[in-house]
Amino acid sequence: MxxxxxxxxxxxxxxxxxxxxxxxxxxxxxxxxxxxxxxxxxxxxxxxxxxxxxxxxxxxxxxxxxxxxxxxxxxxxxxxxxxxxxxxxxxxxxxxxxxxxxxxxxxxxxxxxxxxxxxxxxxxxxxxxxxxxxxxxxxxxxxxxxxxxxxxxxxxxxxxxxxxxxxxxxxxxxxxxxxxxxxxxxxxxxxxxxxxxxxxxxxxxxxxxxxxxxxxxxxxxxxxxxxxQRAIRQLILRRRVAALQDILTSRSFTIDEDDRPLPFVAYDLMVQIEDLRILGAIRPTVEEQRTLDKVARWVERTFPQVHDITTS
CATH class of the missing domain: 1.20.1070 (Rhopdopsin 7-helix transmembrane proteins)
Structure with a gap:
């Protein structure tokens, strides 16, 4: 041809x-x-x-x-x-x-x-x-x-x-x-x-x-x-955001609707969970802690600018 x-x-x-x-x-x-x-x-x-x-x-x-x-x-x-x-x-x-x-x-x-x-x-x-x-x-x-x-x-x-x-x-x-x-x-x-x-x-x-x-x-x-590559990143992040949301909803905490990009949603969910843990309102299970650690490493490695933007 x-x-x-x-x-x-x-x-x-x-x-x-x-x-x-x-x-x-x-x-x-x-x-x-x-x-x-x-x-x-x-x-x-x-x-x-x-x-x-x-x-x-x-x-x-x-x-x-x-x-x-x-x-x-x-x-x-x-x-x-x-x-x-x-x-x-x-x-x-x-x-x-x-x-x-x-x-x-x-x-x-x-x-x-x-x-x-x-x-x-x-x-x-x-x-x-x-x-x-x-x-x-x-x-x-x-x-x-x-x-x-x-x-x-x-x-x-x-x-x-x-x-x-x-x-x-x-x-x-x-x-x-x-x-x-x-x-x-x-x-x-x-x-x-x-x-x-x-x-x-x-x-x-x-x-x-x-x-x-x-x-x-x-x-x-x-x-x-x-x-x-973009599609795979989005799929992985959606799954990890869903895992973070499950940690909160399983304990009857309210999650606000958020239409921002997923990296920001993931970061804010992690901050919310960490604040609740400091207050003693959440005690993650071993499996949940493993999920939190995995998401934290992934977000920090893949989206390092999230921390700078959300804390500025």
Whole structure:
């Protein structure tokens, strides 16, 4: 099965994922960058022609390869969303700060030389390769690759010190994408400067495919692992909050309704139980004490900011 044949099933999966994740994106601020990246990926795949031929799409835009520019903008924003999702602390309940100026400036940088490329008529699937003799096309292509590589490099910096399995998958994907961007940029520069044509350095273009696309797949897998990690954390915490609530309700103590994030609920329940124990109102059983110790260690290790926030 070729990549072209994979576009449609991948597109359908992305559409389902976007729709299914809407409630989570609304409810959980830290889930929004991942949802945004998936949302942007939908039109990015649509512009590859799985539903409407790329020639038709470009004709609607004037037939001057504007479709390449649209694809490039979408790819940059999709990578940016992925990087923001990977670099977001999933234990935080705060709204992530999205720096939109990063992808905007990156896209503007390669948009300017794009409009300086002469004779853009005639839709080209590999637009830069087809205009490799033109300096403006080389500048446009290099700046485009620099935008993607720069976002991935920023992702690697943000992941410093994080050792979760999903983060290592992101590291591998980002490194492969950066290597692919560097190789492709080198290839088009050599093609332009030495006028070799595509054939003498065809292995460099093949090397780009070998590095770049597996890197994208790794980043996508990292996003899946990231979501699974978040779901597992939430499931574990729900069970532990329920165990704390059972300690109180079994002794007829009232528990107030609390719609805050679960880490805060767990912390407050632990404080309430500890206060009642000091007053002599609760004497935990051996099994309950084991549960309390387990929850205390887990919350302190996984959500160290809870104590700082709730006691400030």
């Amino acid at each position: 070729t990549m072209d044949q994979l576009y449609l099933p991948i597109l359908l999966i992305l559409v389902v994922a976007v729709i299914a994740r809407i409630p989570t994106a609304i409810r959980v601020p830290t889930a929004r960058p991942a949802w945004f990246a998936t949302l942007i990926a939908v039109p990015a795949f649509m512009t590859r022609g799985p539903i409407i031929p790329i020639q038709t799409l470009d004709a609607w835009m004037g037939g001057e390869n504007i479709i390449f520019l649209v694809q490039s903008w979408l790819v940059v924003f999709a990578f940016w969303g992925l990087a923001e999702a990977a670099g977001t602390d999933i234990t935080s309940s705060e709204r992530p700060k999205l720096r939109l100026w990063i992808p905007l400036l990156s896209c503007l940088a390669f948009t300017i030389p794009f409009f300086l490329i002469p004779n853009r008529e005639g839709t080209e699937l590999f637009f830069i390769d087809a205009h490799v003799d033109d300096l403006a096309a080389i500048v446009c292509g290099v700046l485009y690759m620099a935008a993607v590589a720069g976002i991935c490099a920023r992702l690697l910096i943000r992941l410093h010190g994080r050792d979760a399995p999903a983060h290592w998958v992101f590291r591998i994907g980002a490194a492969l994408v950066i290597a692919g961007c560097v190789l492709w940029s080198t290839a088009i520069i050599l093609d332009h400067a030495l006028s070799l044509g595509r054939t003498p350095i065809v292995w460099m273009y093949i090397g780009f495919d070998i590095l770049f696309y597996p890197g994208v797949v790794a980043l996508a897998l990292g996003l899946v692992a990231f979501a699974a």
